[in-house]
Amino acid sequence: MSDENNIEPKVNHEKKYSIFQIAINLTVACFISGAIIAATYFITAPVAVKSAAKIKNDAMKSLVSDAQKFNPVKNKADWFTAEKDGKIIAYVVPAESKGYGGEIKMLVSVTPKGKIIDYDILVSKETPGLGDNASKKTFESQFEGKTAADLVVVKDATKVNNIQAMTGATISSKAVTKGIKEAALQVSQFVGGK
């Protein structure tokens, strides 16, 4: 008992700061950084929402270039119809898939007959230089005009009707294709059920 009493003050004496002071120091640092982030968020959040909406509109325009206006579809969250001269020429629907680096979020434009027009990757964490090539024209252009049945990833250059996997990124290729295929099927189902 007496030994312990002897050791304790010795240890305390060696420490220049008490544990409380150290903890307070870190707490204050975290508090300040939290306050800075909160203040920044408070200012930027409304602007971010606006620019996200603008980007989405631009993305839809680039997906269906002939469209004159986009209308939200009833009962389907985030679905839009692209209209030209009062006729529906395409559906713009969100698609999701799990890739190599996690979730991939896309926007896919599909004709009412179920043919893919184009797609745009909104959020992805695929490997730079490999999987993220999915947003480049060489891979993207393969999808145009294809129906859900054609959307199979192959590594055989002779199968022109299917999707050629990106080199070194088979998982990303499959993930993107799967997401688009599901979107196309959903549109066919929606149009057929109408």
Place this chain on the structure above:
Amino acid sequence: MRELWNIFKKGIIVENPIFVLALSLCPALAVTSSAINSLTMGLAVMFVITANNIIVSITRKVVNPKVRVPVYITSIATIVTVVQLVLQAYLPVLYKALGIYLALIVVFAIILARAEVFASKNKVTPSLFDGLGMGCGFALALVSIGIIRELLGTGAIFGIKVLGSWYNPALIMILPAGAFILIGYMVAGFKMWTDHMEKVKLERGEL
């Protein structure tokens, strides 16, 4: 002034973060598959390392040495988050392009290393130049790796084709394995060059 220039200069060659200090090799392998990716990452790191050096240097007297590392990490994370929020709001296109890189910067060894080794012991101005120099060295190293990998792996530089159709791209160069091989050779080459320079200096000194 001369002193500040020396502080700046050492980050580029004598203490190059990638080739000499061998810090933050992970991003040097991961994001250098194209020159433009390397440049974006290099510039982003340069900004964060400089900003963090300044903050660490300003607060160096109030931060308790026992908790300095968590405080530095908090500081880096705050800078990165603020940059992320601002970019998301005002430059969404750039934010989309930087996407995954920004969040990665928080854990870069080189940024913490500069805070610990330099900024926590020096005044604000030298710390600023140290950050700029280290950032420059990092960016230059990344870009040179990126250019070589892109050239050998796709026959292009910054997305512009420079080698004709006769060139059959060596795919391994844009895959991670190629990065390992290339960085190995580059570190060796850098070492040979600095050794040679030292020898030359020594001979001159003796003469």
